[in-house]
Structure formats: C-alpha cells, structure tokens
Amino acid sequence: xxxxxxxxxxxxxxxxxxxxxxxxxxxxxxxxxxxxxxxxxxxxxxxxxxxxxxxxxxxxxxxxxxxxxxxxxxxxxxxxxxxxxxxxxxxxxxxxxxxxxxxxxxxxxxxxxxxxxxxxxxxxxxxxxxxxxxxxxxxxxxxxxxxxxxxxxxxxxxxxxxxxxxxxxxxxxxxxxxxxxxxxxxxxxxxxxxxxxxxxxxxxxxxxxxxxxxxxxxxxxxxxxxxxxxxxxxxxxxxxxxxx
Amino acid sequence: xxxxxxxxxxxxxxxxxxxxxxxxxxxxxxxxxxxxxxxxxxxxxxxxxxxxxxxxxxxxxxxxxxxxxxxxxxxxxxxxxxxxxxxxxxxxxxxxxxxxxxxxxxxxxxxxxxxxxxxxxxxxxxxxxxxxxxxxxxxxxxxxxxxxxxxxxxxxxxxxxxxxxxxxxxxxxxxxxxxxxxxxxxxxxxxxxxxxxxxxxxxxxxxxxxxxxxxxxxxxxxxxxxxxxxxxxxxxxxxxxxxxxxxxxxxxxxxxxxxxxxxxxxxxxxxxxxxxxxxxxxxxxxxxxxxxx
Ligand code: SF4
Numbered sequence: 305x306x307x308x309x310x311x312x313x314x315x316x317x318x319x320x321x322x323x324x325x326x327x328x329x330x331x332x333x334x335x336x337x338x339x340x341x342x343x344x345x346x347x348x349x350x351x352x353x354x355x356x357x358x359x360x361x362x363x364x365x366x367x368x369x370x371x372x373x374x375x376x377x378x379x380x381x382x383x384x385x386x387x388x389x390x391x392x393x394x395x396x397x398x399x400x401x402x403x404x405x406x407x408x409x410x411x412x413x414x415x416x417x418x419x420x421x422x423x424x425x426x427x428x429x430x431x432x433x434x435x436x437x438x439x440x441x442x443x444x445x446x447x448x449x450x451x452x453x454x455x456x457x458x459x460x461x462x463x464x465x466x467x468x469x470x471x472x473x474x475x476x477x478x479x480x481x482x483x484x485x486x487x488x489x490x491x492x493x494x495x496x497x498x499x500x501x502x503x504x505x506x507x508x509x510x511x512x513x514x515x516x517x518x519x520x521x522x523x524x525x526x527x528x529x530x531x532x533x534x535x536x537x538x539x540x541x542x543x544x545x546x547x548x
Numbered sequence: 549x550x551x552x553x554x555x556x557x558x559x560x561x562x563x564x565x566x567x568x569x570x571x572x573x574x575x576x577x578x579x580x581x582x583x584x585x586x587x588x589x590x591x592x593x594x595x596x597x598x599x600x601x602x603x604x605x606x607x608x609x610x611x612x613x614x615x616x617x618x619x620x621x622x623x624x625x626x627x628x629x630x631x632x633x634x635x636x637x638x639x640x641x642x643x644x645x646x647x648x649x650x651x652x653x654x655x656x657x658x659x660x661x662x663x664x665x666x667x668x669x670x671x672x673x674x675x676x677x678x679x680x681x682x683x684x685x686x687x688x689x690x691x692x693x694x695x696x697x698x699x700x701x702x703x704x705x706x707x708x709x710x711x712x713x714x715x716x717x718x719x720x721x722x723x724x725x726x727x728x729x730x731x732x733x734x735x736x737x738x739x740x741x742x743x744x745x746x747x748x749x750x751x752x753x754x755x756x757x758x759x760x761x762x763x764x765x766x767x768x769x770x771x772x773x774x775x776x777x778x779x780x781x782x783x784x785x786x787x788x789x790x791x792x793x794x795x796x797x798x799x800x801x802x803x804x805x806x807x808x809x810x811x812x813x814x815x816x817x818x819x820x821x822x823x824x825x826x827x828x829x830x831x832x833x834x835x836x837x838x839x840x841x
Contacts, residue, residue, distance in 0.1 A: 337597035344590040365579040370571070373587055378750045381602060381758030384594075408600030408758045510599065 341384070341410065342468040343373045345460070348383035348407070350400055353390010355417035355450040362453035374460060380406040385463070388436060390450070391419035391426045394492055397433045401489060404440050404478075405501035409510070411475045412443040412463060416456060421445050438488040441474035479507035483519030490521055496528045551631045552624050556771075559623040559778075562798065563770025564588045566777065569799065570806045577810045588766070595763030602758050604661045611657020612757075612764035618649030619771035626778045627700055629788040640688055640698040647734075647775065650768060651677045654753055661756035669752015672743035672817050673736070679821040680733035680740075683828035687727040690836045691716060691783045704787035716784035722835030724784045728804065729828035731776050733820065737809035740820050777802040 349359055363369050363376065377383045380403045388400060404413065415436045418424035423434035436442050443466070446459035466472035478485060482503050490497050504522065507513045567588040575582025603609055625638040625646060655674055658666040692698045694716075695706050707715050717724040733740040743752045757765055777798040781787060785801070788794020815823060 333593075333597070337593060340590040340593035340597065343584075344587065344594040368575070368580040368582075370575060370583050371581040373583060373590060375583075378746045379755045381756055382751075382754065382762050408598050408602060410599060 338468055338470055342464040345372075345374045345385050345412075345464070345467075346377035346383045347374055347385040347387050348377055348380055348403065349387040349389060350396075350403065351387075351389050352392060352396045352400075353417055353419055355390035355419070358416075358450050358453055358456060359387070359389060362456045367453045367457055369457065369460070372457070372460065372464065380404075381408060383407055384411060385460075386411065386413045388413065388415050388420055390417045391424065391429075392433045392436060393431045394433055395431075397439060398493060401439060402499055405499050405503065409475050410467075410473065412467070412472055413440055413474070414459060414463065415442045415445045416451060416459075418447050418449045421447050424449060433492060439485060439492075441477040441485075443472050443474050476510075476512050479503065479510060479512035479517060480514045481516045482507060483516055483521050486525060487519070487521040490524065495524050498525060498529055500532055551633050555624050555626075555628060555631055555633050556620045558628065559619075559774045560767065560770055562795070563772075563774040566773040566799065566802050567766075567770055569803065570773070573803065573806045574810045577807070588770070592763050592766050595766065596760045598759040600758065601760050602756075603761075604756060607660040608657050608761070611653045611655070611660070612761055612768075614653025614656065615650040615768045616764055616771065618646055618653060619768060619775055621649070622646035622775050623771060623778075625700070626775070626782055627704060627787065628778075629791050629794050632701060635700045640692050640700060640703075643700070643779070644685065644688055647779075648677070648681070650772070654765075654768075657761075658753045658756070663756045665749045665751075665755045666753055668749050669743045669745070669755065673753060675817050676733060676736070676740060676743055676820055679824040680730050680828075682825060683726050683730040683832050684734065686829060686832035686836065687723050687730060688783070690720065690723045690832060690839065693836065694720060694839050700782055700787075704782060707786035708789060712786075715786040720784070720835055720839060722831050722838060726828040726832035726835060727780055727784060729831070730824070731780055731801075732805045732808065733824050733828075735772065735776055735805055737805050739809075739812040739815045740824075741809075741814050742817050742820060745814065773802055774798070 349356065351359065361367055369375070374385075380386075384407075386400070386404055386407060392400060404411070413436070415421060419426055419432070420436040420442075423429075423432060426432040427434070433439065444459050444463050446455055448455055451459075463472060486503075504513075504517060507517050568583065568585065571587070572582040622643055624633040625635055625643045627633065627635040651673060655670045658670045691703065695703045697703060697706075703716075712718060736744060744754070745752060749755070754762060754765060780801045781794065781797045785797045788797065
C-alpha cells in the first residue's frame with residue numbers, strides 16, 4: 305500500500321522569502337521574537353512508538369530539557385513542537401494530522417526514531433505509514449532505533465539554532481504544497497478523508513497560498529467535503545429521559 | 549498617578565522572578581538544573597509573537613483581560629515601600645473583592661471555548677475558590693478586627709511600630725498559619741491543583757488557550773504569585789520598611805508553598821473543600837476566638 309514513491313519535496317528547499325508577518329507585534333520585534341521562539345519551546349509529545357521511552361530521561365534529572373527552555377505541554381493549541389516518537393500506524397497517523405493542523409504556527413515537527421524516517425523495522429508492515437514527511441512537513445529527523453537522549457537533545461538544539469536563524473519554516477510548506485500532502489493522506493485514508501481545519505483558507509490568511517496549494521487532490525477533497533456541523537446536544541441515558 | 553503604573557510594573561517584574569523561582573525550586577527538588585534566568589520572559593514573548601492566535605470569540609478575549617485586570621487592580625491596592633497607590637482609599641474589603649475577579653474572568657473566557665475539559669477545569673477552579681475563600685476571608689477580617697481597621701496602611705504602621713514583636717505573625721500565629729494554608733490553595737499548587745491536572749483534563753482552563761491567550765495567563769500567573777505573597781507580607785510580616793526587606797519577605801513567603809507543592813500529589817475536588825473548610829477555617833476561627841478573649 306505505501307511504497308516509497310518519488311517525492312518532489314525531499315532535499316529540495318524553497319527559497320525563504322522574508323514575507324510580512326500576520327502578527328503586527330511580531331513584525332516589529334522580529335529578531336527578538338525569533339530568539340524568544342528558539343529559547344522557549346513547548347512540546348507536544350505524541351508517544352505512539354517505542355522511541356517514547358527515551359523522552360522521560362531527556363526530560364527528567366539526568367538530561368533535563370528544561371534548561372534549554374523546552375517543556376512538555378498537553379494540548380495542541382499550546383504547543384510549538386510535535387514530537388512523533390516512533391512508528392506511525394495508519395490509524396494514529398490520522399490523529400497526528402488532526403493534532404498537527406490544530407497547532408498554532410509557527411509549528412515544528414520532529415520525527416524521532418528510524419521508523420518515522422523510512423519505516424524502520426516495520427518496513428513490511430501493512431499497517432504502518434513509512435515516511436512521516438509524506439504527510440506533513442518534518443523539521444528534523446532524529447534517527448536511531450531508538451535514539452539516545454543525547455541524540456534527542458542534540459536534535460532539539462539543532463532545531464533551536466534553525467529557529468533562531470529563521471530557517472525552520474517548514475510549516476509554511478504545508479500550506480504551499482497542501483495538494484502534495486493531501487494526496488499522500490488520501491492515498492492512505494481514501495478519498496473521503498477530510499479534517500476539520502480549512503487548510504486552504506488558512507493558507508490564504510497567512511499569505512502562503514501558492515500555485516501548488518490547490519491541485520487534483522484538493523479538487524477531490526472539495527467534491528467530498530461535508531460542511532462541519534456543531535455536535536448535537538442530546539442526553540441519551542434512558543433513566544434520565546424517563547425521569548423527565 | 550505615576551504610582552498606578554509603577555506598582556503593577558513592579559509587581560510584574562517581581563512576579564516573573566517568582567515564576568522563575570518556582571520553576572527552579574521544582575527543578576532542584578527533582579535534581580534538575582532548571583530553566584535559565586529569563587525563561588519566563590521568553591515564554592511570554594514567544595506566546596505573544598505566535599502567528600496563529602486562535603480566538604473563540606469576544607468573551608474569550610475579554611475574559612483574559614479581566615483575569616489580568618483584576619490582579620492589576622488588586623496590586624494597586626497593596627502598599628509597597630514608598631508607594632501607597634490606592635491603598636488609602638481602597639482598603640482590605642476592596643482588595644478581597646479584586647482578588648476574586650480573575651477567577652471569574654477566567655471562567656467567562658473558558659466558557660466560550662466550549663471545550664469540555666475546560667468546563668470541567670473551570671468548575672473545579674470555582675469550587676476550589678469557594679473552598680479557599682472562606683478561610684481567606686476569616687483570616688483577613690480577623691486581622692482587620694485585631695487592628696481595628698481595614699486600611700492596609702494603618703495595619704502596616706501598627707505592625708512596624710514595635711519591630712518583630714508587633715508583626716501579625718507574632719501577635720496572631722494561628723491566623724498566620726491558617727493564612728498560609730489558604731494561600732497554598734489560592735495559588736492552586738499541589739495538593740490543591742486538581743483544576744489544572746495536566747494528565748487528566750489537559751490543564752483544564754488552559755486547554756483551548758494558545759498564543760497570546762496562554763501568554764496572558766502566564767502574565768496573570770506572575771501577578772497571582774506576587775499578589776499572594778504581598779498580601780501575606782502586608783498582613784502578617786509587617787509589610788516592607790524598605791525594598792530590600794520587602795523583597796526578602798515576599799520571596800520567602802512564596803517559596804514556602806512552592807517547596808511544599810512539588811512533594812505532593814493532588815486531592816480530589818470534594819476532598820479539597822472538606823480539607824480547606826475543616827483545617828484552615830477552624831484554625832482561623834480559633835485564632836479569632838483567642839483574639840477576642
Ligand atoms: S526505530 Fe526502533 S525504537 Fe524507534 S519506533 Fe521504530 S522499532 Fe521502535
């Protein structure tokens with residue numbers, strides 16, 4: 305099902321344009337904000353795979369991530385980094401994409417473990433998504449089965465350096481090449497796949513709408529898209545209903 | 549007039565240092581190094597500089613403003629060394645009111661997020677507020693009864709008149725203890741931290757807050773730590789003769805609940821209410837009874 309088809313994205317980096325930011329405050333203190341962003345990272349650790357076992361040591365007394373300003377957060381709204389630690393099954397991938405789309409930009413994705421790079425030892429598994437960067441832009445991969453806390457921290461440091469220099473903007477790639485990522489998602493989940501987030505509208509909002517944002521896959525999405533409805537409020541407990 | 553700007557500013561800066569102290573204490577107790585010096589500031593700048601600011605509506609934004617504004621108003625009612633602000637006009641009763649506004653503002657804001665975790669969290673937070681406000685009010689009015697005044701300026705003057713022997717903590721040890729207990733609950737620190745509960749309800753009230761909204765809550769936390777420490781210092785430790793003693797006292801007061809906090813798991817909501825209405829409230833009432841006879 306998932307074969308390594310040739311992906312136009314790998315290796316090719318887009319020229320970084322210093323565009324106007326949507327947040328006026330960020331525009332004024334760009335440099336300061338970038339530094340603050342690199343020194344304060346809230347991470348959402350999506351611990352699906354075995355690689356997650358190396359995160360507690362890197363957060364607690366032995367390696368202590370907090371001295372780098374990295375601390376765990378619990379909801380996607382608060383987080384900056386999405387850590388995907390290990391193999392990603394097709395089912396969890398859906399949740400990861402939902403989580404990723406809810407995070408506030410600028411957002412960064414780190415793939416920990418060889419399994420996120422190329423499937424690792426789950427290469428032959430029918431239920432595992434092989435390459436994480438087919439489905440969402442990944443900032444840094446930390447390879448290893450599993451990478452030791454030193455490697456995790458080295459990877460995070462590299463990300464911090466990239467952020468400070470303004471190079472870690474792969475989140476923009478998701479908007480610029482939404483069609484590409486959506487195509488891979490549809491390949492796994494079927495053509496009726498949709499998320500509650502209107503990525504195309506967001507791309508317009510951030511001024512990141514490009515020629516590759518729309519394409520055949522987004523046309524397919526539009527065809528199947530059902531408008532989001534608010535959940536119906538109802539109490540379905542028989543005892544309660546009888547009492548009313 | 550200028551005091552009204554300087555006092556919240558001083559409170560914010562001291563509050564930032566307190567947040568750092570809190571995190572450092574936590575780190576030391578867990579044998580870690582802890583965050584660098586300006587970490588609380590970087591967090592706040594980063595959160596305000598995020599590109600996505602997911603708002604859930606007007607009340608969501610106003611709620612955060614109310615949460616910070618309540619503390620800013622409260623801070624101007626607490627005399628600092630050399631600055632009285634509105635303390636002469638306001639007094640203790642206004643102060644106790646102001647300290648309740650942030651929780652209500654937060655409740656409004658979280659209500660509009662319509663996230664079930666947030667609603668659970670805020671209902672727990674308001675229940676906890678109901679719990680700790682009873683001993684808090686007993687303590688505050690016990691002190692006011694003892695000094696025969698609700699003006700903080702006069703209370704401080706009376707305490708500073710005779711050195712340590714006339715400090716509130718020497719005159720009313722039972723009330724001071726009850727106040728410390730209630731402060732632990734007021735700061736929402738373990739074991740009274742059920743409404744945040746990151747692993748169970750995803751930080752409760754904060755669950756839908758991202759970007760500047762979370763940044764606003766971080767600022768609120770600075771003010772909250774400062775307000776709690778300053779209130780206790782003013783009531784029981786004789787306020788500040790000068791900035792040095794004031795700062796030492798305020799930081800020492802806040803360090804106590806922080807050091808206790810990281811050693812405990814948490815109580816359930818009903819247990820919080822039971823515990824807080826039983827011990828600090830009873831000790832506070834006993835303290836008032838001693839003062840009367
Ligand atoms: S790379 Fe190894 S340790 Fe990491 S998720 Fe895959 S099998 Fe587990």
